[in-house]
Amino acid sequence: MQLLLTFLTAFIIAFFASPSGVSGAFLLLPFLVSVLGITDPSANATNFLYNVIAIPSGVYRYWKEKRMLWILALIMIIGYLPGIYVGSLMRTSFLLDPKTFKLFIGIVLMFLGLNLARTIRARYVKEMDEKVKTFKGVKGFVILKEVSLKRVSFNFWEKEYSFNPFGIFAISLAIGIVGGAYGVGGGALAAPLILSIFKLPIYAIAGANLLGTFTSSVFGIISYSSLGYLPRLDIGLALGFGGLSGMYCGARIQKYLPEKLIRISLTILILLLSFRYITQFFIQL
Helix, strand or coil, X not given: CHHHHHHHHHHHHHHHHHHHCCCCHHHHHHHHHHHCCCCCCHHXXXXXXXXXXXXXXXXXXXXXXXXXXXXXXHHHHHHXXXXXXXXXXXXXXXXXXXXXXXXXXXXXXXXXXXXXXXXXXCHHHHHHHHHHXXXXXXXXXXXXXXXXXXXXEEEECCXXXXXXXXHHHHHXXXXXXXXXHHCCCCHHHHHHHHHHHHCCCHXXXXXXXXXXXXXXXXXXXXXXXXXXXXXXXXXXXXXXXXXHHHHHHHHHHHHHCCHHHHHHHHHHHHHHHHHHHHHHHHHCC
């Protein structure tokens, strides 16, 4: 019964999270800790295992639809990996008390959620909504135009977008540290930052974000295992296959939804999680 509950929980979370370009692992860790009672760092490793199993189905959909921005994924991975290792060291040494760390995560997520909320009514979101109405059901392809140390640009749905690779790297490194300590690949934190700072369309970056999260999760399992905290295989497999099914279905419906709705959903998820962490810290004092 426990494994069935775990499977269904992962399916539901992945289905609603993947259209926002995240795996949903940041919502599953509270499930592992509060519902299943796994409170030591093996919960982090188990959460990473969920990503490793669940994410490939979503990545495959974006690759098949030619919505994979490979250069963005590569830059994110280069930043994630050292950050994940540092984060795992912090979790197993300075952050064994989850209460204080959850307060920190809550504050960070509150900032990100409010920042993302400000972009919901921005002009470029309205433009993308018009594109959805015009091209609804029509596949949009990512076409890479320029790659340099200062600028990467690409076309998507007849519009050009660009970003600074060093900015993406710096964000990914910082997120890797936080994600490594918390037990998530970083996608939930990276998505709102990339959306709000670089004004990139979530339709084009979701695949790269998931691929970066997958790679960092593999490295996260290696890091925690080397420190003596192995993932719970039975729980991890139930989470993973539930998430795999939910993420595949979620990736299929994403391009049929207005970007504004996706942004609102992501904002609500982040703010709810932030509120939960912050209030629990003060209630437990």
